[in-house]
Amino acid sequence: MKGFRARKLDPIYLFPIEELPVAVNYLKNLLPFLTEGLCNKCNKLLLNRVDLLDQELSYQDPQPLQVPDVHCCESTSSPANEDIDKYAYIPDECCGKKDNSDTHSIGSWNNGEKGECGSDTHSIGSWKNGEKGDCDSDTQSIGSWKDGENGRLEPVLCKSELEGDCDSDTQSIGSWKDGENGRMEPVMYKSELEVSTTSEAPNVRMSWADMAQENGRLEPVVYKNELEVATTSEAPNVRMSWADIARQNGKLEPVVYKSELEVSTTSEAPNVRMSWADMAQEEEDELQEYENSQQQECDPGGVGSEEKKKPELSRETREFIRFMNVQRKKDFVCLERIKGKTVNVLEGLELHAGVFSAAEQKRIVDFVFELQEKGSRGELKERTYTAPQKWMRGKGRVTIQFGCCYNYAPDRKGNPPGILRNEHVDPIPNLLKVMIRRLVKWHVLPASCVSDSCIVNIYDEGDCIPPHIDNHDFIRPFCTVSFLSECDIVFGSNLKIVGPGEFSGSAAIPLPVGSVLVLQGNGADVAKHCVPAVPCKRISITFRKMDEGKCPLGFVPEPDLLGIQPLPYESDESNVLNIQVKSLRDGGNSNLSEKREGILGRAPSDDLGSHSEPRQTTQGSHSDNGGSHVEPWQRARGTLSDNGSTHSEPRLTTRGAHSEPRLAAQTARGTSQSEAQQTAEGGSHSEPQEPSQETHSEPRPTSIGTPQSEPRQTPRRTPWSQQTNRPRESHSEPQVTSQETHSEPGPASIGTPQSEPRQTPRRTPWSQQTYRSREAYSEPQETSQETHSEPRPATIGTPRQTPRRTPWSQQTYKPGEAHSEPQQTSQETHSEPRPASIGTPQSEPRQTPRRTPWSQQTFRPRARRSVDR
Numbered sequence: 001m002k003g004f005r006a007r008k009l010d011p012i013y014l015f016p017i018e019e020l021p022v023a024v025n026y027l028k029n030l031l032p033f034l035t036e037g038l039c040n041k042c043n044k045l046l047l048n049r050v051d052l053l054d055q056e057l058s059y060q061d062p063q064p065l066q067v068p069d070v071h072c073c074e075s076t077s078s079p080a081n082e083d084i085d086k087y088a089y090i091p092d093e094c095c096g097k098k099d100n101s102d103t104h105s106i107g108s109w110n111n112g113e114k115g116e117c118g119s120d121t122h123s124i125g126s127w128k129n130g131e132k133g134d135c136d137s138d139t140q141s142i143g144s145w146k147d148g149e150n151g152r153l154e155p156v157l158c159k160s161e162l163e164g165d166c167d168s169d170t171q172s173i174g175s176w177k178d179g180e181n182g183r184m185e186p187v188m189y190k191s192e193l194e195v196s197t198t199s200e201a202p203n204v205r206m207s208w209a210d211m212a213q214e215n216g217r218l219e220p221v222v223y224k225n226e227l228e229v230a231t232t233s234e235a236p237n238v239r240m241s242w243a244d245i246a247r248q249n250g251k252l253e254p255v256v257y258k259s260e261l262e263v264s265t266t267s268e269a270p271n272v273r274m275s276w277a278d279m280a281q282e283e284e285d286e287l288q289e290y291e292n293s294q295q296q297e298c299d300p301g302g303v304g305s306e307e308k309k310k311p312e313l314s315r316e317t318r319e320f321i322r323f324m325n326v327q328r329k330k331d332f333v334c335l336e337r338i339k340g341k342t343v344n345v346l347e348g349l350e351l352h353a354g355v356f357s358a359a360e361q362k363r364i365v366d367f368v369f370e371l372q373e374k375g376s377r378g379e380l381k382e383r384t385y386t387a388p389q390k391w392m393r394g395k396g397r398v399t400i401q402f403g404c405c406y407n408y409a410p411d412r413k414g415n416p417p418g419i420l421r422n423e424h425v426d427p428i429p430n431l432l433k434v435m436i437r438r439l440v441k442w443h444v445l446p447a448s449c450v451s452d453s454c455i456v457n458i459y460d461e462g463d464c465i466p467p468h469i470d471n472h473d474f475i476r477p478f479c480t481v482s483f484l485s486e487c488d489i490v491f492g493s494n495l496k497i498v499g500p501g502e503f504s505g506s507a508a509i510p511l512p513v514g515s516v517l518v519l520q521g522n523g524a525d526v527a528k529h530c531v532p533a534v535p536c537k538r539i540s541i542t543f544r545k546m547d548e549g550k551c552p553l554g555f556v557p558e559p560d561l562l563g564i565q566p567l568p569y570e571s572d573e574s575n576v577l578n579i580q581v582k583s584l585r586d587g588g589n590s591n592l593s594e595k596r597e598g599i600l601g602r603a604p605s606d607d608l609g610s611h612s613e614p615r616q617t618t619q620g621s622h623s624d625n626g627g628s629h630v631e632p633w634q635r636a637r638g639t640l641s642d643n644g645s646t647h648s649e650p651r652l653t654t655r656g657a658h659s660e661p662r663l664a665a666q667t668a669r670g671t672s673q674s675e676a677q678q679t680a681e682g683g684s685h686s687e688p689q690e691p692s693q694e695t696h697s698e699p700r701p702t703s704i705g706t707p708q709s710e711p712r713q714t715p716r717r718t719p720w721s722q723q724t725n726r727p728r729e730s731h732s733e734p735q736v737t738s739q740e741t742h743s744e745p746g747p748a749s750i751g752t753p754q755s756e757p758r759q760t761p762r763r764t765p766w767s768q769q770t771y772r773s774r775e776a777y778s779e780p781q782e783t784s785q786e787t788h789s790e791p792r793p794a795t796i797g798t799p800r801q802t803p804r805r806t807p808w809s810q811q812t813y814k815p816g817e818a819h820s821e822p823q824q825t826s827q828e829t830h831s832e833p834r835p836a837s838i839g840t841p842q843s844e845p846r847q848t849p850r851r852t853p854w855s856q857q858t859f860r861p862r863a864r865r866s867v868d869r
């Protein structure tokens with residue numbers, strides 16, 4: 001066949017045949033980067049060649065090739081060019097220049113920028129020059145392009161996206177669009193990928209361990225099972241086998257977990273798998289560059305500035321890959337009955353994993369410890385650093401505030417909760433600004449919400465953050481990044497303090513190490529949140545943007561936080577983070593697996609009828625909030641009846657076999673707002689003290705009867721690059737669903753999209769799911785007040801109930817030394833201590849019984865710290 005005649009000449013065939021699928025996969029997904037700067041024709045050549053290879057490898061009959069002998073406009077009358085013209089529009093600027101014939105090679109072409117073109121043997125794509133507005137048909141192309149306004153190439157998927165000015169393109173695998181800055185912007189849709197490959201999975205895949213670059217030192221490692229997955233898995237495979245990647249410098253051993261490999265072939269879940277030890281090698285990431293730049297400032301031209309070997313992949317490419325690997329969960333559900341309405345109090349929450357690599361986390365954690373040292377030495381502004389008086393368990397945590405100083409509750413000076421406009425703290429350090437940029441660029445925070453303040457929370461074992469709603473001096477969304485150890489964050493409209501560092505609530509969400517929790521909508525404003533006493537040392541950094549009118553006096557926005565734009569790609573919405581919300585409605589036993597089984601085995605009516613522990617909270621009537629307060633915004637939108645005081649006090653129950661009476665502790669700890677305020681006195685308000693909702697600066701609109709499932713019914717979002725506004729903005733309204741719209745209230749579906757539970761008996765293919773249906777069911781919650789007059793909130797934060805090993809923080813944590821194995825126990829679900837999973841995929845710890853012990857990994861805080869607390 002014609003398509004094979006070039007085989008001998010083609011450099012690509014220098015690859016061992018078994019590596020070709022990987023190479024093709026690689027090429028297909030990275031073409032936008034590889035071809036940047038090439039002329040249209042050469043792009044087309046390259047794409048066609050890759051497509052042909054793919055066909056060959058798929059044992060498909062390659063399409064007849066168009067093999068002109070000349071390139072571009074050398075002779076428009078030549079038969080060859082006629083052939084080309086059938087498939088490609090040849091941009092004017094490409095014509096009239098000397099071609100550089102290379103009839104078959106993928107690897108050689110000319111740069112078309114100045115009108116030079118390499119010759120094209122096969123049509124690769126279809127093109128349109130922006131101004132001309134037409135696009136030719138292309139039956140063999142991988143993509144189609146049009147020129148952007150700035151003259152750069154801009155592939156566009158004609159088939160589904162374009163509005164009639166493009167003809168069909170039957171084999172497209174991708175579409176591109178020029179970003180605002182004129183850079184090429186691949187946009188890959190699953191459906192598009194399906195067209196061109198046999199796999200169901202969109203394969204923005206890099207199992208080329210080698211792909212991850214690292215100075216060209218790595219060998220490509222291709223796992224057979226990875227390749228298998230590429231053609232068989234339903235899961236999206238934006239996959240990198242990082243474990244293999246990072247063996248650079250001989251510092252690290254490759255770590256390949258058998259379980260990882262197993263998972264990669266059997267799991268339906270997306271695998272964003274990074275082993276901490278290996279990931280520590282990402283030297284080219286932005287945080288590293290930040291460090292390099294710092295070093296260079298100190299040592300310009302010196303030893304430190306010795307030029308590094310360029311990685312094989314550009315930083316942009318690697319960033320793209322990592323961005324596509326971010327796992328996200330945006331369908332948290334926990335239904336509560338609030339004033340007669342069914343409300344998903346977790347609406348608007350998002351959890352993003354993989355935004356910060358293990359190496360980056362390590363850097364950040366080191367930096368936080370340095371800050372802590374500085375603070376303890378008095379080298380930070382007075383209001384920047386606050387260490388709690390540790391007079392009892394669960395009391396506070398170290399906080400370091402940047403950008404602004406704020407009170408969670410009124411302080412002894414009479415300052416109300418919120419930003420203290422007259423107080424000044426240190427500006428956000430550069431490293432944390434890098435984090436902020438990452439959060440915006442990687443679609444975690446919207447560009448409209450670039451944080452200009454942050455608070456670092458350093459929790460020692462037993463430290464907590466009490467129930468609170470983040471003040472509305474900060475706009476939504478805001479987010480919290482977790483480090484060092486996993487813990488649960490508890491949500492509920494009516495959180496209660498039931499003991500020192502122990503709180504009752506509706507639902508707990510595990511916060512994996514390195515994850516970013518985004519709070520907005522009901523999750524930020526209807527539900528309170530708290531972190532019960534942590535089982536071992538933990539750090540979180542909360543990033544928030546101040547309301548413009550609330551900034552400290554004289555506040556000047558950071559110039560390098562202005563104008564940050566999200567990466568112009570659509571994030572992989574199918575790359576869903578596998579995290580389950582834990583229901584705390586059954587006395588805080590968050591081990592949902594048994595419950596799920598039970599529920600799944602029952603008829604829906606039973607679910608409702610047999611449910612014993614409804615949540616019937618009355619928004620605004622929390623005892624610790626001063627009684628019958630109803631939010632202005634709730635009144636305004638009429639979502640709550642006016643009888644905000646008719647709240648039957650939930651029984652305070654404690655989990656399991658806890659022997660100590662909670663109420664005694666509760667008394668000591670204080671549950672009332674006023675008492676909470678007192679504990680915040682003295683300026684060291686490191687502990688949020690249940691801010692009253694009156695402090696909210698903005699009324700929160702409520703959307704009555706908003707169909708809960710609506711956002712989830714849209715299979716695909718508008719490509720990021722085409723959005724003027726983030727989809728998240730649509731979350732800003734609390735979703736309060738009136739009971740009327742749900743004539744048959746089902747069980748609350750913690751962790752599931754509202755529309756799914758129980759209605760779909762059989763399992764939806766993973767690729768069509770946004771959640772894991774099996775794990776999604778939780779106990780029923782939605783029952784009427786009449787039948788359940790005594791809702792019992794569960795309690796959380798009672799480490800004593802769960803036998804566990806000595807927490808990590810008690811294991812003589814000595815920065816500067818290798819850590820012993822941290823005992824990452826999540827109080828509810830992990831009866832057995834687990835090693836901290838820095839840099840591991842968040843869903844992984846639950847699937848992987850054991851990882852390399854912490855002590856064998858490379859995390860070593862740099863400096864010794866002796867913080868006097």
Ligand SMILES: O=C(O)CCC(=O)C(=O)O
Binds near residue numbers: 465470480489539540
């Ligand atoms: O530590 C956390 O994860 C939560 C922090 C928090 O809620 C806050 O800073 O307001």
Ligand SMILES: [Fe+2]
Binds near residue numbers: 468469470529
């Ligand atoms: Fe908070």
